[in-house]
Amino acid sequence: MSNQNIAKEIVHLVGGEQNISSLVHCATRLRFNLKDNKLADKENLKKLSGILGVVESGGQFQIVIGSHVSEVYKEISKTTNTDASEKSPNEKKGSIGAQIFEVISRSFSPLLGALAGAGMLKALLTILTMTGILSAESGTYFILSAAGNAVFYFLPIFLGITISTKFGANPYVGGAIGAALLEPNFTSLVNNSGDVSHFLGIPVVMMDYSSSVFPIFIAISIYAVLDRFLKKIIHKEIQMFMVPMLSLVIIVPLTVIAFGPFGVTLGNLIGQGISFLATQSGILTGAIMGGAFTFLTLLGLHWGLTPIVLANLAGDGDPLLAMASAAIFAQIGVSFGVLLKTKDKNLKTLAGSMLLPGALSGVTEPIIYGLVLRYKRTLPYIAVSGAVGGAIVGLVGAKAISFSFPSFLGIPAFSPMGLYTIAILISFVCATLLTVVLGYEDKQKNVEANKTESEQQSLKQEVILSPLTGVIKLLADVEDEAFATEAMGKGISIEPTVGKAVSPVNGVVTTVFRTGHAIGITSDKGAELLIHIGINTVKLKGKYFSPVVNEGDRIIQGDLLVNFDIEKIKEAGYLVTTPIIITNSSSYTDVIDTNKETVQEKDDLLTLII
Helix, strand or coil, X not given: CCHHHHHHHHHHHCCCHHHEEEXXXXXXXXXXXECCHXXXXXXXXXXXXXXXXXEEECCEEEEECXXXXXXXXXXXXXXXXXXXXXXXXXXXXXXXXHHHHHHHHHHHHHHHHHHHHHHHHHHHHHHHHHCCCCCCCCHHHHHHHHHHHXXXXXXXXXXXXXXXXXXXXXXXXXXXXXXXXXXXXXXXXXXXXXXXXXXXXXXXXXXXXXXXXXXXXXXXXXXXXXXXXXXXXXXXXXXXXXXXXHHHHHHHHHHHHHHHHHHHHHHHHHHHHHHHHHHHHHHHHHHHHHXXXXXXXXXXXXXXXXXXXXXXXXXXXXXXXXXXXXXXXXXXHHHHHHHHHCCCHHHHHHHHHHHHHHHHHCCCHHHHHHHHCCCCCHHHHHHHHHHHHXXXXXXXXXXXXXXXXXXXXXXXXXXXXXXXXXXXXXXXXXXXXXXXXXXXXXHHHHHHHCCCHHHHHHCEEEEEECCCCEEEECHHHCXXXXXXXXXXXXXXXXXXXXXXXXXXXXXXXXXECCCCCEEXXXXXXCCEXXXXXXXXXXXXXXXXXXXXXXXXXXXXXXXXXXXXXXXXXXXXXXXCCEEEEEXXXXXXXXXXXXXXXXXXXXXXXXXXEC
């Protein structure tokens, strides 16, 4: 399915544009703020081709897309007002904690690419200087170093812009507040005035705000409230200059007098607290971080650590990111283990395609949602391997010295590099071996392989009949990656010769796509099926499809579901190859295809084994 079609289906299934308050994206997820989460069709979103998972966390409705999330976001933005700021009276704000996580996520998400790119550049410079390829005294080094350091040094400016945008205030005034903390005349006071200066006779504790996080969060939160208040009391004709002027006059002094020192002190206390825990028991702290980080990622809460990490990096380094790295490499190890162990060509391709982005860029959410949640037996492998690697990181006192997504390319961003490398490799190898030795599928499936044919027959749960008359085609040969890689589930496909589809089971119609090209059914025995007529036929917008059932209809085997015109569809340039997918195939130990080359409607097609 194209990004454009995925975008349209997502907007429809989250309740339409009218249900969207706002939308941003991070490395792999679309993060919606919906007016009413109950209007979103979570189950059908999970079944949609191109979606890896759906998570409700931190007050957000998050849809996991993968590394091409920005492309889907662009398609949604073209047709939908994703920056709508009006809130429905029914919209729930969520708990204080959820709102804080949302602000953090929305503030850092736009900066993600710049932070990651600059961090990798700094890691590259470390390699070049260590190997003697580049001198740390050369002009080339200083120019590239400036490119790598700038986003971190001027972080208060960037955060001033993104936080203001989140709160609906003027983002450029927010940026100006951050810039004031880095303005040369102000920073010279730090060097020339000692620890204290004065503003209208009020003592000002001078501090270095470069790379700081907490002061600007506090300052912009207050500025957003002030901005709304000033717009209520100042005449519209003079708001354009008066509101920004008064905001700067009030917020900048308050920041350097109160918010800034408090924020810096708060960040230092958190950093000291983490350092204290690491000093008291680096092994325990690392084990907890390495073991738990995957579950934080599953809930979308891992971004809550970012301000702490960046605040620590402004000091002498951050141990949290180093400890969490063990979980990342454990996830990569599971993917590599599945790649080594599986004999299924489609699964091998899927594991390999997820392995490379994780290993090279540290983006492992496709592994989590595409493999780990599909084969839940691997979750303990990741927890154990992450805990072991994290404990070793804590033991050797490894820290991140620059911001970088944990990956093989990002290793130079951590110190001591050698000991850190040993720790994360142990985590990687441990997860790989656990996956290869103990397997990634449920134990029941391994037992199934050793049973006699008669015993296997006794395990049959359900036989799915053919909804079509036509020629059998392997799912791997379907010209759509989502189906061919079994990302949506196991099944089979049929090249129909008769333009009608009937129900393959007794059950209930759960989904009838608006375009009529796809129908979802849940059988009485629990099988969830998707009959998807044609490839990319959603683009026909319902032409040549005539559904005769509606969502919620009760059906029995053989009932007519939809009529479709095979020749017209082909003339329009589309394939009529029809995948029949068991979307909850992970609930079964096996899905056995028919051995026939052609089928008539209501012939045996698939056998589902418990």
